[in-house]
Amino acid sequence: MSRSARGGSAAGPDGSGAGCEVSALFALLGQPHMLRILHLFEAGKPLRFTELERALVLSPKTLSQRLRVLVDHGFLERRSFRETPPRVEYRPTAKAAELEAIFPVLARWSRRHSLTEIAAVTVVGRAPR
Numbered sequence: 001m002s003r004s005a006r007g008g009s010a011a012g013p014d015g016s017g018a019g020c021e022v023s024a025l026f027a028l029l030g031q032p033h034m035l036r037i038l039h040l041f042e043a044g045k046p047l048r049f050t051e052l053e054r055a056l057v058l059s060p061k062t063l064s065q066r067l068r069v070l071v072d073h074g075f076l077e078r079r080s081f082r083e084t085p086p087r088v089e090y091r092p093t094a095k096a097a098e099l100e101a102i103f104p105v106l107a108r109w110s111r112r113h114s115l116t117e118i119a120a121v122t123v124v125g126r127a128p129r
Helices: 016-031 034-040 049-056 058-070 094-112
Strands: 076-081 085-091
Touching: 016 034, 034 049, 034 076, 034 094, 049 058, 049 085, 058 076, 058 085
Parallel strands: none
Antiparallel strands: 076 085
């Protein structure tokens, strides 16, 4: 069944049908920490949960939730080892590797537009303290 048959609009602003896919991608990767997590896999090597936790300084619960979403959507593969203590590794898939090209572009753009001087998090609708 097509998107339009289910009641959703399949067309983007240019009428191409790409709007929904891009919106879905932005909704997924726009969640807190998602791009930071994927960026750590830029070299393509597997990373252990503890390495990710240290690099990102996230709570284990938040990191687990984000990793689960990335695994469920095919960006990462999860491999657990029967060891004591338990060991879990995450490896980027080909789907994630295709996104690697966006990170240098985003870095150049942010340097050019001085986003490093803007506060790390801005909450919409909340007055600055």
